[in-house]
Amino acid sequence: MIKIGIRYGKIDFFKNKREIVLLKSFPCIYGKCSFCNYIEDNSKDEHLINKINFETLQNITGEFGILEVINSGSVFELPHDTLQKIKDIAIEKNIGIIYFEIYYGYMNRIDEIKKKFGNIEIRFKMGIETFDNDFRVNTLNKNFKLDKDAIRTLNDKIFSVCLMVCVKGQTKEMIDNDIKIAMENFKVTTINVFINNGTPIERDPYLYEWFINKYSYLKSDTKIEILLDNKDLTVYEQ
Numbered sequence: 001m002i003k004i005g006i007r008y009g010k011i012d013f014f015k016n017k018r019e020i021v022l023l024k025s026f027p028c029i030y031g032k033c034s035f036c037n038y039i040e041d042n043s044k045d046e047h048l049i050n051k052i053n054f055e056t057l058q059n060i061t062g063e064f065g066i067l068e069v070i071n072s073g074s075v076f077e078l079p080h081d082t083l084q085k086i087k088d089i090a091i092e093k094n095i096g097i098i099y100f101e102i103y104y105g106y107m108n109r110i111d112e113i114k115k116k117f118g119n120i121e122i123r124f125k126m127g128i129e130t131f132d133n134d135f136r137v138n139t140l141n142k143n144f145k146l147d148k149d150a151i152r153t154l155n156d157k158i159f160s161v162c163l164m165v166c167v168k169g170q171t172k173e174m175i176d177n178d179i180k181i182a183m184e185n186f187k188v189t190t191i192n193v194f195i196n197n198g199t200p201i202e203r204d205p206y207l208y209e210w211f212i213n214k215y216s217y218l219k220s221d222t223k224i225e226i227l228l229d230n231k232d233l234t235v236y237e238q
């Protein structure tokens with residue numbers, strides 16, 4: 001099958017301008033979220049992973065001083081050589097801030113990455129999808145629960161969370177509550193509006209209409225990034 005994709009892009013349409021790369025990585029350590037099709041990009045071939053990643057990283061100019069790295073998993077699933085290359089390029093191009101993705105199960109290891117990158121500020125993004133534990137665990141099949149203490153700990157360690165909205169089974173109240181908690185607790189929140197992607201999870205068109213009418217104004221909020229399409233971050237594999 002021919003794969004079409006773009007692995008390098010510039011996010012210059014949000015307040016927080018940055019370059020972004022979609023890197024290839026080893027399989028996501030969890031890999032069971034019911035809505036996730038991005039793990040199809042994962043590979044066990046370290047040579048291939050590094051080859052594709054090195055080619056992608058060559059595009060980085062450093063023009064915004066900020067780089068976001070996504071990899072259909074967590075930063076810990078990037079090979080050592082790829083991480084080293086990211087660091088070398090960041091130093092060479094004067095990049096002072098790097099965003100990485102992290103899964104909840106790696107929370108106790110985030111200092112390893114901070115240490116590895118020295119003076120470069122590392123900001124972690126985490127897909128928590130919703131603060132409704134029942135929906136996260138039983139519908140989205142994401143296997144962690146968050147109480148108030150856990151949210152406080154996340155607030156200390158994580159820069160940004162990602163929410164998923166407009167999924168069948170969600171309610172307006174759940175989405176209102178998720179956005180409220182995220183905005184009260186995190187510096188930046190990404191809101192992913194779910195698009196059908198071949199997994200058993202489906203978009204709720206009624207919730208979508210309601211969400212657009214109610215929350216489009218958040219597009220001008222510097223603490224919120226709304227993604228209406230899974231290509232909105234400019235990089236994608238399909």
Ligand code: SF4
Binds near residue numbers: 073
């Ligand atoms: S943790 Fe992230 S990459 Fe892994 S299966 Fe879940 S959504 Fe996909």
